[in-house]
Amino acid sequence: MNAVAEKTESMISKGVGVPSRSPTIHSCNFRYAGRLSNENARALTALHEKFALSVTNSLELYLGASLRLKLISLEQMPSKDYIGALAPGNYLLPCALNLMESSFLIEMDTALVVPIIDLLLGGAGAASNETRELTDIDEEIMESVTALIVHEVERSWRTLNLSLTPGHCIKPAMIQQIFSANEKLVLLIFEMTVAGTSAPFNIVLPTSFVGYLLRHLKASQSKKTSSLRPLPSPSLRERILDCDFSLSADITQMRVLVKDLIAVKPGMILKMKAPVGKPGRLTVEDVEIFEALPVRNGARKAAQLSGRALEPAARKE
DSSP, X not given: OHHHHHHHHHHHHTTOOOOOOOOOOOOOOGGGTTOOOHHHHHHHHHHHHHHHHHHHHHHHHHHTSOEEEEEEEEEEEEHHHHHHTXXXXXXXXXXXXXXXXXXXXXXXXXXXXXXHHHHHTTSOOOOOSSOOOOOHHHHHHHHHHHHHHHHHHHHHTGGGOOOEEEOOOBOGGGGGGTSOTTXXXXXXXXXXXXXXXXXXXXXXXXXXXXXXXXXXXXXXXXXXXXXXXXXXXXXXXXXXXXXXXXXXXXXXXXXXXXXXHHTOOTTXXXXXXXXXXXXXXXXXXXXXXXXXXXXXXXXXXXEEEEEEOSSOOOOOO
């Protein structure tokens, strides 16, 4: 240690700089801080594609008309940008997240609300070419539909074990009471088609809640994976026990003249030129395993094993 210190001091005294590692500097764009990763985006997409299918089935039965809900994209933006691009006449319904003391927003284009109300009133779901503000009666009629949608959202997020409380329809200016101006939002952008009318349908979530949802979703998936136990594969011995083999008891390596075989007819006796006391062989797939003597077991022919063959030989092709 003293030698190293003396060497360093001598280098400094001579004006030689001590080599040092230069720091690595990366530029940072704070606009992209906290953005969803590709993995989290895929998890959210898969979860809410199932939600779209559930809503489609439920609303078709409830309205008695053709309906289709499809997830188009997933976007993340500050709340002020979302409020600035919001159409003034859209149907906005806040829903309280009782577990986190925050809320999310359901946004439905007015072009969808009009045919839905017409269906609920017994019509054919006719769309209106004129844009108009929704009345209090319209909002009351829509309560049953939005309650059904909120119920499907609650089912999709069942891993959180939370209850959702739908509020009352609000105006765009009141969104600032739900989301702060600097808060980042995650938009689940759907396309809904009702009785031939297609328009946007969005679910707006605070980013803090999305992180909470993803953590519980991954925890539930890992719990399901850990609960699965692979079935033990059967051993080679156990698998062989279920295999079929051809087995025979006979006298092997017998030689017969061709002219004797040609002259064989029913009722004739073919001389095998083998002593009667010579044991036969029990073979499995033409491999000799045991010596065997011909015997009778009741009314059936049988073979009595007398000893193992000295050298079982494999069949030669």
